Amino acid sequence: MTRFCVRAISALTLLLACLGVLVISYAGKAQASAQDPLHFMKMQLFFLGGSLALGAALYFLDYRLYRRKWVLWALAGLMVVGLALVFVPGLGKTVKGSHRWIGLGPINVQPVEFVKLMMVVFLSGYLGRVGALVRRWKEGFAVPLALLVAVALPLLFQPDYGGLMVVAGLSGALLLAGGANWRRWGALAVLGGLILAGAIATNENRMARLRNEGQNYQTLQAEVAFRNGGLTGVGMGRGMQKEHYLPECHTDFIFAVVGEDFGLVLTGAVCLAYLGILACGTVVALRAPDRQGMLLALGATLMICAQAAANMAVVTHLVPTKGIALPFLSYGGSSLVTSFGAVGLILCVGRRAIEEADSPEAPGQRLVSLT
8 A cells, every 4th residue: 555655646746747847838938038938847847857856865865864963953953044044135035025035046945945844854853853752841842832933933024924824834733743732732823823813914915815805816817717717628728817817827826727728627636636645645654664754754745735725725716815836836946846855755754664564574673773
């Protein structure tokens, strides 16, 4: 079963990525310059190459390395420094009043995408290291809380509430799955929710989004795309919404382009693909050889599927508009690289589980302490 799940995740993610490149090849033409209408497709292929390289590296790297103390310190430092760099003049890039990107020549890096993946790696390694001590105040609450606060503050000031909610949700899920005291974290979640609600309530622009007052142009155009597409779609590249009617059609709203061109048939298949990744990732997590592997596979799976669900909810107008990419499909290097990084981590855990199951030795004899 684990072998099947590993192969299924590999196949599904590659198919989604290929679909993304195909749709970007024509959806991005309206956004690209006249000199190079295939600019976004070429860049996505470049990002895809780097993403596959990272995924392969993480697949072959022994995940037990992540519980070493120096690795944990390095991950924590990279997360905090990476989020702070967006505020450095000349390096950080401001778009529509938000400080979320680092400009590296022609490439813009969004640190929060990497923070999501690194948080999963950090917490799985940390919780695997502390073991049963997670029930204590210091190990199970104070230390993780200190890191979450250090990560949350830059996200609040960027501001990136969507990224903050994803990071906080992933962290909470992993801490609870790792055995942390649910009462402490539940009380903190309520407090954090109240603070976030206050920040939204004091900003008229965000309140207008919640009330759908003049801020729903994109979702209205996405609804038009889905209606035009119907059951089977209008045909590849024949949809009209990509012709400057639907902003960000090759990034956050690429799902609507798929719906218009290929109809409910393919959008339903895309949803089933993410459900397949969720089911197979959960199986890999449950069959992991140790607690760290279980948490690592679970966190990486949730990172992919929660973002996919959030993006689809935005595009279908179920929740207010928020900039969340659709994993594997949306244009953008940061999202694509971290999504395949998450896949590499899941497959790494699956590989270890298969090796443990095939080995005639007892599992405890094969595990080497890295603490």
